[in-house]
Amino acid sequence: MDQTLPVLECTELTKSYGPTMALSDLSLKVPRGRVVGLLGPNGSGKTTLMKLICGLLTPTRGQIRVCGLAPGPQSKAIVSYLPERTYLAPSMKVAAALDYFADFYTDFDRAAALDMLARLGVGTTQPMSALSKGTKEKVQLVLVMARRASLYLLDEPIGGVDPAARDYILDTIIGNYHRDASIIISTHLVADVEHILDDFIFLRGGLVEKCASVSFAQEAGYASLDDLFRKEFRC
Amino acid sequence: MLKKLFRYDFKALCRVLVPLHLAAVGVGVLASLAGFAGYSLSELSHAFGDTIDQLVTLLEGLAALFIGLSMLLLFCATVTTFVVVIVRFYRNLFTDEGYLTLTLPVTAGQILTAKVLAGMLWMLIDAVVVLGCVGAVHAGAEGFTGDISLASSLPVWLLGFSTNGIASLGESDITMLVALRWWAQTVLQMLFTLLLAYVSFALGASLAKQHKVAAGVGLFIGIWWAYGMIVGAIDICFVLMASYASTGFAADTNVTDLVMGAMSATSVVIQIAAVCGCWALCTWLLKHRVNLA
Numbered sequence: 341m342d343q344t345l346p347v348l349e350c351t352e353l354t355k356s357y358g359p360t361m362a363l364s365d366l367s368l369k370v371p372r373g374r375v376v377g378l379l380g381p382n383g384s385g386k387t388t389l390m391k392l393i394c395g396l397l398t399p400t401r402g403q404i405r406v407c408g409l410a411p412g413p414q415s416k417a418i419v420s421y422l423p424e425r426t427y428l429a430p431s432m433k434v435a436a437a438l439d440y441f442a443d444f445y446t447d448f449d450r451a452a453a454l455d456m457l458a459r460l461g462v463g464t465t466q467p468m469s470a471l472s473k474g475t476k477e478k479v480q481l482v483l484v485m486a487r488r489a490s491l492y493l494l495d496e497p498i499g500g501v502d503p504a505a506r507d508y509i510l511d512t513i514i515g516n517y518h519r520d521a522s523i524i525i526s527t528h529l530v531a532d533v534e535h536i537l538d539d540f541i542f543l544r545g546g547l548v549e550k551c552a553s554v555s556f557a558q559e560a561g562y563a564s565l566d567d568l569f570r571k572e573f574r575c
Numbered sequence: 576m577l578k579k580l581f582r583y584d585f586k587a588l589c590r591v592l593v594p595l596h597l598a599a600v601g602v603g604v605l606a607s608l609a610g611f612a613g614y615s616l617s618e619l620s621h622a623f624g625d626t627i628d629q630l631v632t633l634l635e636g637l638a639a640l641f642i643g644l645s646m647l648l649l650f651c652a653t654v655t656t657f658v659v660v661i662v663r664f665y666r667n668l669f670t671d672e673g674y675l676t677l678t679l680p681v682t683a684g685q686i687l688t689a690k691v692l693a694g695m696l697w698m699l700i701d702a703v704v705v706l707g708c709v710g711a712v713h714a715g716a717e718g719f720t721g722d723i724s725l726a727s728s729l730p731v732w733l734l735g736f737s738t739n740g741i742a743s744l745g746e747s748d749i750t751m752l753v754a755l756r757w758w759a760q761t762v763l764q765m766l767f768t769l770l771l772a773y774v775s776f777a778l779g780a781s782l783a784k785q786h787k788v789a790a791g792v793g794l795f796i797g798i799w800w801a802y803g804m805i806v807g808a809i810d811i812c813f814v815l816m817a818s819y820a821s822t823g824f825a826a827d828t829n830v831t832d833l834v835m836g837a838m839s840a841t842s843v844v845i846q847i848a849a850v851c852g853c854w855a856l857c858t859w860l861l862k863h864r865v866n867l868a
Binding site for chain 1: 576579583587590666671672673674675677678679680681682862863865866867868
């Protein structure tokens with residue numbers, strides 16, 4: 341794989357659902373080793389962009405390249421995606437979920453996953469239905485972060501959990517990714533993730549409104565990225 | 576990857592369908608025993624005379640009722656198998672589980688192939704188990720009349736499962752070729768039914784904004800009906816041609832046989848084309864039209 345290629349490159353990417361435009365002529369590049377915040381209000385196109393990158397949706401127009409690859413089986417093998425939803429079947433045991441990931445993803449590190457689960461205090465014999473909502477989300481995060489992927493797509497990873505769990509999740513994210521990979525985190529809890537971000541992308545109505553380094557906020561005279569976000573997206 | 580996908584799909588189906596089919600076998604065995612017991616009871620009646628006649632009649636009635644119910648339960652097992660296979664397909668691809676399945680490093684074609692193979696294998700297992708049970712129950716029920724002839728009933732039941740097979744039950748000599756034809760047509764019919772259901776539910780999920788399952792069921796019934804009408808119309812044309820051949824100027828039984836053979840071949844060709852069409856459409860839908868909530 342060519343290491344000089346950006347991890348993600350979107351060119352004039354457009355996605356529409358009938359007459360509704362979810363993303364419009366979006367172009368961006370994410371180089372290696374960056375933690376990028378995909379920020380914007382509800383309905384700004386964050387989840388649509390993530391679904392397009394991981395091949396769950398087909399673009400209406402434009403193109404996506406992940407390490408130079410168009411979305412497909414090869415790109416899916418190097419993208420680790422954490423959706424907002426709980427996708428593991430309720431009857432599936434944690435150990436079975438580990439087996440599943442190990443079977444399908446060659447970059448899955450079972451030892452790392454077991455270590456993270458042990459720190460979380462989750463037994464591998466428990467079925468998903470026996471876990472609380474927060475723990476299910478953590479198990480999914482463990483599975484996703486235990487992969488040695490080139491691009492991690494995390495859709496609202498701290499959306500539905502308490503502040504203490506948010507710290508665990510953010511620590512897990514930062515502690516487990518390799519510096520030659522990149523992470524895109526979609527959220528509107530900007531204050532919580534701000535300290536782990538290198539760059540941010542503001543999305544509004546399917547358009548990239550701003551794409552810069554996190555230091556831009558302070559350089560522009562704002563107290564923080566959260567402050568900039570609140571002023572930019574004030575209703 | 577296809578092997579792994581198939582393994583997971585088959586295992587997931589086994590969790591529900593193995594207990595179901597063990598229960599079906601249990602019902603079949605019990606119903607068969609009930610049939611033989613009913614036969615033995617009538618012998619008892621002959622031995623003891625009128626003193627226990629009423630009791631024997633009651634027990635025979637209960638045995639007959641149990642046999643009837645068991646046939647119904649076996650039919651339900653077949654329907655349940657089909658429903659379980661479709662539920663697995665829908666849940667695994669069009670609900671939240673789809674986020675996992677559809678982001679695996681595999682093609683849409685591999686996902687569909689694995690689901691078709693797992694579904695087909697279970698439908699075939701179901702056919703063998705249920706028809707075996709029906710054969711056993713049938714043999715048991717024949718015990719009532721004292722005419723136990725497994726050789727004449729069971730193989731015909733097993734072989735005559737397909738539509739054409741049932742129509743040909745009157746054939747005096749069932750050759751190996753005829754038996755193979757029946758089973759080949761049965762497998763093709765199963766494949767078509769399964770793929771039609773898959774494509775209906777995939778269409779329902781991609782076209783409907785709400786009530787996607789209901790849309791899938793509606794599409795399945797609608798497409799099935801439309802397909803039946805088209806094939807039926809073509810068959811009628813062939814029957815009219817055969818009728819003309821047998822009564823027209825050139826009345827010739829060879830020509831009639833030829834027309835009926837052409838009708839059968841056309842049905843098979845149409846069904847193969849329908850299977851290919853369903854396969855291509857389903858793959859395309861999985862690749863381009865899935866939009867998970």
